[in-house]
Amino acid sequence: MSSADLRDLYQQVIMDHNKKPRNFHEMSNANHMAHGNNPLCGDALVVYVKLNAGVIEDLSFQGSGCAISVASASLMTEALKGKTLEEAEYLYQQVHNQMTGEEFDASSLGKLEVLSGVKEFPARVKCATLSWHTMHTAMDNDHDVSVTTE
Numbered sequence: 061m062s063s064a065d066l067r068d069l070y071q072q073v074i075m076d077h078n079k080k081p082r083n084f085h086e087m088s089n090a091n092h093m094a095h096g097n098n099p100l101c102g103d104a105l106v107v108y109v110k111l112n113a114g115v116i117e118d119l120s121f122q123g124s125g126c127a128i129s130v131a132s133a134s135l136m137t138e139a140l141k142g143k144t145l146e147e148a149e150y151l152y153q154q155v156h157n158q159m160t161g162e163e164f165d166a167s168s169l170g171k172l173e174v175l176s177g178v179k180e181f182p183a184r185v186k187c188a189t190l191s192w193h194t195m196h197t198a199m200d201n202d203h204d205v206s207v208t209t210e
């Protein structure tokens with residue numbers, strides 16, 4: 061596949077996740093949650109986590125934002141369900157590095173590789189990492205907290 065074809069494919073996956081976000085709902089039995097805001101773009105998401113003995117049993121989100129922020133959140137919920145906190149932390153680091161041009165473990169990313177194109181648009185990195193930062197903050201707190209990029 062040429063790199064142009066690959067970029068088209070990534071774009072399609074992102075558009076699909078924006079149009080039909082996965083795990084897009086409130087979670088009444090969540091034991092961790094956080095609000096995330098990216099004022100530069102107007103993205104505002106809530107991430108809900110059900111953590112049980114160090115494993116992410118369930119993960120969902122709600123809110124509104126640009127295509128990149130919604131698609132990234134949707135992809136994140138798919139990727140992290142069933143993962144341990146350590147695995148989630150590791151993936152968070154890889155995704156972050158992928159988008160900021162640092163070294164990362166490509167074999168760990170799977171579908172999350174579609175977010176790699178974001179690094180060509182530095183202004184959108186905050187859109188793409190918003191849900192991940194929010195998830196990270198949610199894990200560290202057992203009550204609702206807010207995070208703002210910047």
Ligand code: ZN
Nearest residue numbers: 101103126187
């Ligand atoms: Zn955005």
